[in-house]
Amino acid sequence: MFIRAPKDFWSGLMFLAFAAVTIVTASGYSMGRGGRMGPGYFPTLLGIVLAVLGTILVIRSLIIHGDRVERIALKPLVMLVGCVVLFGMMIKPLGLIIALPVTTFLSAFAGDDVRWREAIGLSAGLTLLSLIIFVYVLGLPLPVWPDL
Amino acid sequence: MMDVLSNISLGLGVAATFQNLLYCLIGTFLGTVVGVLPGIGPVTTVAMLMPISFTLEPVSALIMMAGIYYGAQYGGSTTAILINIPGEASSVVTSLDGHQMARQGRAGPALGMAALGSFFAGTVATFVIAFGAPPLAKLALQFGPAEYFSLMLCGLVAAIVLARGSIIKAIAMVVVGLIFGLAGSDVNSGIRRFTFGVQGLADGIEFVALSMAIYGVAEVIVNLEKKDGAAGIAGSIGKVLPSWADIKLCIPSVLRGTALGSVLGVLPGGGALLASFSAYTLEKKVASEPRRFGQGDIRGVAAPESANNAGAQTSFIPMLTLGIPSNPTMALMIGALMVHGITPGPRVMTDRPELFWGVVASMWLGNLMLVVLNLPMVGLWVRLLRMPYRMMFPAIIGFCCIGTYTINSNVTDIAVMAAITLFGYLCLKLDCEPAPLILGYVLGPMMEENLRRALLISRGDPTIFVSAPISLGFLIAAAALLLIVAAPAIRQRREEVMVE
Amino acid sequence: MTLTKTRRGLLLGCALALVTSLSGWTNEAQAQAFPNKPVRLVLPYSPGGIIDYVGRAVATHLAGPLGQQVIPENRPGAGGITGTDSVARAPADGYTLVLMDPAIVINPTLQPSMPYDLFKQLTTVSMISSSPEVVVVTPQLPIKSMSDLIAYGKANPGKLNFASAGIGTTPHLAGELFKQRTGVDATHIPYKSIGQSYPDLMSNKVQFAFSSIAGALPFTTDNRVNAIATTGKVRSPVYPDVPTADEAGLKGFEVDLWLGIFAPTGTPPEAINKLNEALRTALKNPELIAALAKVGVEPRGTSPADGDTFLKAEYAKWKKVIEDGNIKDN
Structure with missing residues (x-):
């Protein structure tokens, strides 16, 4: 292929995509006139700057040699992002008492070296600690118990 | 001179009473704790203590609240060094070298140096307030929208220097950060931008969600990929405290950081934050072998921590002498004073000298307490690092989830954290560094706001940025800095091309 | 909470699953007088x-x-x-x-x-x-009253700026109401909070604002900005010497x-x-x-x-x- 610096190439593409979303979204906001700069002006400007930078990266990656992208480890990525999403889905209906230990316990399986007992102890300990600090000492308005 | 000395002794007399020492201790201790904890910051803490403060003497109330504020700055660096999660934007730079040190088994010296540097900076800044409050307050008044815009631009250029790798990527990350910062309600038009119709995004992307996603979750994923367990901390813990050689190496850095922090801290808005970023940049530029920065150079911890703490201290100047809040915590303190029937302003110094000087003196005592509280803790924190990574990372994930949720009790923040984790992981994979993104994110909204405000006031005339001398100075500095940064890179690139 | x-x-929930039915519980709750929690x-x-x-x-x-x-x-x-x-x-x-x-x-x-x-x-x-709002003006212009402000605005069209705590906040809309009532032309400069605008008010980058009393007090007590009117029906006990907008000539101008x-x-x-x-x-x-x-x-x-x-x-x-x-x- 012609791509000599894959890392730069893909970052360039990522920035271009980001710039495109920014410019398209900002086109829905007024650009303003005269001294009254509208809400769309600054983001559009930034989007254009980002697009230029992305283009430079892509073009450069075809000329200068650079690093390859290392393999993407799907397992930790999917599992940990999944755990975060799961926490968000559980916290309101099920409360901290279920959401936190489940999240912590499941996330332990993202690693290669899982020890059941450790994971259970850890999630129980962390939950207890959080209950004491956040709920009882600081009195933050967290849902603790399932909301039936 | 004599005046100042007699004032300081008046202040010490007020601050060193048993009662006020106690409130100072409570404040600094609470501050350290909330600085370490995710999801609860100094603003929330001070707000929760407001009702109690109404029953206290105004001096005691202010001493306690001030302690929470600078204590939190202190505690924030602990998590940045230990687990690479900066609790506050100003600790982002500390994590760059601090966490690298922790990985090399030098968490102790990093924490110790942060404590000592902060103490020194706090001491100097206390005297800066004592001697220089009135003239420095005038400096803050010189800053209008045009000056702020140029200062922020200068700060963003400085952020590019933070990056170790490609400059183009660093600039792009700053721009992405600026765009992230723009999400939410626009101050100038009231329109909601980049919220895609989601109510929970009306106030933009939450800082804690952003930093936890990138430095917490995404970082854990990258670490888990390294199968050989390189993610963990190097076997030996090593010394707990910095050695004399470390301290000697850091003295000039601490001095420079303190000076920068004391001056920039006076500016309301991003002052204290810019201080820590620019102190790091300065060290990197001054150092004979800048490549060591980002790989665990102790000066990369000492300078920003000193600047951060000095800035936190001098940011009291506009509040105490002008009644202008530099940040939300200060706004709360002004509120507390007004409830006590004291209107903050220039007259506080003359009408209520015991209040002004008592608080100033308590800051020095508070800094002393912080060192005494924290140095013994260093050993404890370091022991925490002995925990194997397979146990540490699930705890970090749980920590990030609960921390992000407690900020606003808003599930959208958790969703934002998940989305930014994906983006952050991609960035880490592609060698796009996140530190410039964070600075762009924090400065972006202020920068746009001041740009548009300056142009509104000048009725659209852009020469306002060059006709104001301070603003022009910052613009020239920004251009010069960009040249200095870009020059070696361009040269290097040419060489690379030649090789081909 | x-x-x-x-x-x-x-x-x-436990009780529900174990013994009682939903209707039984609601009747019981209604029997107790408000508020019982x-x-x-x-x-x-x-x-x-x-x-x-x-x-x-x-x-x-x-x-x-x-x-x-x-x-x-x-x-x-x-x-x-x-x-x-x-x-x-x-x-x-x-x-x-x-x-x-x-x-x-x-x-x-x-x-x-x-x-x-x-x-x-x-x-x-x-x-x-x-709570009334208080009209504050920069000390750097010879504006000492409401009529001064209106006269200055009419004599210098396009020169006045007024600060607010953001689009659609009461300080902003009070300023718009003032413009509509008096015909004075003034440019709106929004800030994140009214407190943030005071440095610019003191240095005459912004000339006036409708501010909350709590926001204005630190600056009006020593005349770093001047209070020229309050917007209540009667004078504010905090500013007994400052006339209401109504007294100062803007009949019926009230912002609460x-x-x-x-x-x-x-x-x-x-x-x-x-x-x-x-x-x-x-x-x-x-x-x-x-x-x-x-x-x-x-x-x-x-x-x-x-x-x-x-x-x-x-x-x-x-x-x-x-x-x-x-x-x-x-």
Whole structure:
């Protein structure tokens, strides 16, 4: 292929995509006139700057040699992002008492070296600690118990 | 001179009473704790203590609240060094070298140096307030929208220097950060931008969600990929405290950081934050072998921590002498004073000298307490690092989830954290560094706001940025800095091309 | 707060599954008089502002007459919309209330879309307080009165700027109302909070502002900015020497930074009346009156019906200012 610096190439593409979303979204906001700069002006400007930078990266990656992208480890990525999403889905209906230990316990399986007992102890300990600090000492308005 | 000395002794007399020492201790201790904890910051803490403060003497109330504020700055660096999660934007730079040190088994010296540097900076800044409050307050008044815009631009250029790798990527990350910062309600038009119709995004992307996603979750994923367990901390813990050689190496850095922090801290808005970023940049530029920065150079911890703490201290100047809040915590303190029937302003110094000087003196005592509280803790924190990574990372994930949720009790923040984790992981994979993104994110909204405000006031005339001398100075500095940064890179690139 | 609610929820759930039926429980609950558990008062702004301060003071003093604890809870976000919305959706049982300022009637006109319908989903428990704004001007211009300001504006068209705490805030709309009433041309410069605008006011980058009293006090006590008028019906006890806008020549020009307490529509009238009664008793407590006076706020209790009428009048007043000033299009 012609791509000599894959890392730069893909970052360039990522920035271009980001710039495109920014410019398209900002086109829905007024650009303003005269001294009254509208809400769309600054983001559009930034989007254009980002697009230029992305283009430079892509073009450069075809000329200068650079690093390859290392393999993407799907397992930790999917599992940990999944755990975060799961926490968000559980916290309101099920409360901290279920959401936190489940999240912590499941996330332990993202690693290669899982020890059941450790994971259970850890999630129980962390939950207890959080209950004491956040709920009882600081009195933050967290849902603790399932909301039936 | 004599005046100042007699004032300081008046202040010490007020601050060193048993009662006020106690409130100072409570404040600094609470501050350290909330600085370490995710999801609860100094603003929330001070707000929760407001009702109690109404029953206290105004001096005691202010001493306690001030302690929470600078204590939190202190505690924030602990998590940045230990687990690479900066609790506050100003600790982002500390994590760059601090966490690298922790990985090399030098968490102790990093924490110790942060404590000592902060103490020194706090001491100097206390005297800066004592001697220089009135003239420095005038400096803050010189800053209008045009000056702020140029200062922020200068700060963003400085952020590019933070990056170790490609400059183009660093600039792009700053721009992405600026765009992230723009999400939410626009101050100038009231329109909601980049919220895609989601109510929970009306106030933009939450800082804690952003930093936890990138430095917490995404970082854990990258670490888990390294199968050989390189993610963990190097076997030996090593010394707990910095050695004399470390301290000697850091003295000039601490001095420079303190000076920068004391001056920039006076500016309301991003002052204290810019201080820590620019102190790091300065060290990197001054150092004979800048490549060591980002790989665990102790000066990369000492300078920003000193600047951060000095800035936190001098940011009291506009509040105490002008009644202008530099940040939300200060706004709360002004509120507390007004409830006590004291209107903050220039007259506080003359009408209520015991209040002004008592608080100033308590800051020095508070800094002393912080060192005494924290140095013994260093050993404890370091022991925490002995925990194997397979146990540490699930705890970090749980920590990030609960921390992000407690900020606003808003599930959208958790969703934002998940989305930014994906983006952050991609960035880490592609060698796009996140530190410039964070600075762009924090400065972006202020920068746009001041740009548009300056142009509104000048009725659209852009020469306002060059006709104001301070603003022009910052613009020239920004251009010069960009040249200095870009020059070696361009040269290097040419060489690379030649090789081909 | 949520803790007690959710814990109660759990107990209730267990009980439900084990023995009783749902109808049995509701009958039992209705038998007990309102209020039989703590009441939650949502404050839809960040800690530190007037709403937060007044809300906490009112909550403390409301507990006695109500016979139950009142727990204030900050739910900031989206200019008060997030917190208000959470109450609009809460069960209409009188245990969830919201304290709001004029933004509650301004938002529906100003925002392109609202998550709730103010007049359909919320009902007034009582107005709580009233507070004028104070007109402050830069000390660097020879403007010492309202008529000076109007004369200067007419003589120097396009030169005046006025500061506000953001688009659609009371300081902004008061400024627009001033422009519409006097025909003076002035450019609106929004800030994040009114406090942020004072350095620019002192250095004459911005010439005047309609400010909250709490925001203005630190700067007017030593004349770093000049107070030229207040916007109440009568003079403010905080500024006894400053004329009202009406006295200064702007007949009938009134802007009120009022606060009111609202409940979800459908809340039983007994609960509303009990809350209203308790509130009006609390507002007569000299301690509460003194606490409010410190930030220039005067207590004002109303009946639920009078509160609703006032709310509708305020809605109409600001809707007209927003539409006449084309504020949405800018």
